[in-house]
Amino acid sequence: MNYFTLPLEEWTNTFINEWLLPVFGGFFNGISIVLSWLVDGVTSTLLFIPPELFALLIALLAWKLSGRNLAIFALAGFLYIGAVDIWIESMTTLSIVLVSTVVSIFIGVPIGILSAMNGRVEQAVRPTLDFMQTLPVFIYLIPAVLLFGLGGVPAVIATTIFAMPPAVRMTNLGIRQVPSDIIEASQAFGSTSKQMLMKVQLPLAVPTIMAGVNQTIMLALSMAVVASMIGAPGLGSIVLSGISNVNVGQGLVGGLGIVVLAIILDRMTQGLTKKTAV
């Protein structure tokens, strides 16, 4: 089938090495500084809190958002994390997840709002999101490394790209599914489009947006192991070293840590979603 030769590989490399890096190197450097400051800040804050106090705080929050069962599970989970001595790694993973999620929301929700307000934006955004979600994750690990080096920052970038689509999609969906009679009522009383967005559409979209945030967090956690391949510290690197040393026990220890974090975060955000539902 090779009727003609498509030198996509050279083009991409030339584009990145001879144009993107020289021109935007400073820009990427800036992002890198900000993100690493964020990740380091969050990690050291999480580690600064005594583990016992942290476990207690999360358990209380879990109780408030979800109920007693989750609170008990959270305590048991953190007991496990302490017992297998992966506290530092767990907090590092948690901080990468938190930073990626916050970045995803800050970028994703406004894009979602724009695409809900404007059909053309939606037409452009939708295939981009499909592309982001279907492109094998490993492929954007490479430019992430090229542009941001190894470590926590490229991990946050790759995780954000992978985890952002639900935030965009669910924001768009949440705003679009506000019943038309409510939109009409708001219009009939003379709302400007900004008032309608702030006072009617967004408040009514909050439960759907929260469901998107929940998915974003879950996707971000699922990137932990993959991101460790580009030097992201945390639970993922334990699993990765378990794989490379054929050490099943080590893999299980790290893997269960991810599961514990996933369940706590998932149930807590689901509880929050329910609480925001009208």
Place this chain on the structure above:
Amino acid sequence: MSKIQINGLTKIFGQNEKAGIEQLRQGKSKDEILRDTGATVGVNQASIEIEEGEFFVIMGLSGSGKSTLIRLVNRLIEPTSGEVMIDGSDIAKMSKQNLIETRRKKLGMVFQNFGLFPHKNILDNVAYGLEIQEVPLEERQEKARRSIVDVGLAGYEQSYPKELSGGMQQRVGLARALANDTDILLMDEAFSALDPLIRKDMQDELLGLQNKLGKTILFITHDLDEALKLGDRIAIMKDGEIVQTGTSEDILATPANDYVSEFVKNVDRSKVLEASQVMRKPEVLISTKDGPRMAIRKMEEAGVSSIFVVDKEGRFQGVLTIDDAIQCQEKGAVLENVLITNIYQTAPDTPLADLIGAAVDTKYPIAVVKEGMLLGIISRVSILSGLVLGKEQEEVSNT
């Protein structure tokens, strides 16, 4: 100047607006245009004038374009052509800013499915129109509380819409429209989603509010009985066109075409006809200054056994029977003392339906009284003939 003046207002949905307009001008029907151009005619060259303080009802079945028409009035739907003058300025040509201003200051709206904001409590729902005008919190809550009282929902300020019944939700919808204190109320099938008993209550209350507040109301309904009950004037729509405009009596008495007369055929006349339309002038009428002798002679002349009595200003006093008149004359008593005063009285605008029961129970005809003055009387016979004959009876009673 009319409060709302609609001139040649047309809405065509679909791609081929221009071709559709052209064909409408040539007088082609809605179906032909759909077949030839693929364009759907929503409203076809409608013209209406609504006066200040008038209760104007647009009646039509589903698909007649009535809901589109009311949305063209506040431009929730962009008109294809024609004009909608609100207090003399054309809403179809307004800038976005003026449109928003006009909606805020002049046009309140009530919706069939209420359109309440589920995330706001009743107080905030009602205050919404003022909130977006950036009226200070206390002032708008004060106004909202007042209109919540007006619609009889005091005490529910902190509830949420889903906690209320349909009828109560629509009261909230009405209160929300009233809180803005606009001159005009647009009501899109406002009571259609309510069950019949609650609907009747709401109709009565709306009429009461209208009397009190003097709003100009444009009301949409598919229910002819509702239209006849509420409307000062009614426009009947079919296929996007207005086929007849007039008062209830106009429409009942002289339907413009077969379509309207088919509609009107099943109307319950007892709900439409009013006391003043079937009453007749009493055969005999004396003043209390005349003595019993005079009364007896008048009754003999007319061949009746009782007579309605008024004072010299025409104020209703009671009924005098011939027996009482004779006794009175023999004993030399005063006429006022023998009058029968517990006569059933009614106002001239009472619907006939409300009088049937009284007409059956009472021995004497019903007195139609306005501000104490006797306008006429209604006997059992005149109620029956009013129901059967309608218009003819009305003409007789006017002569």
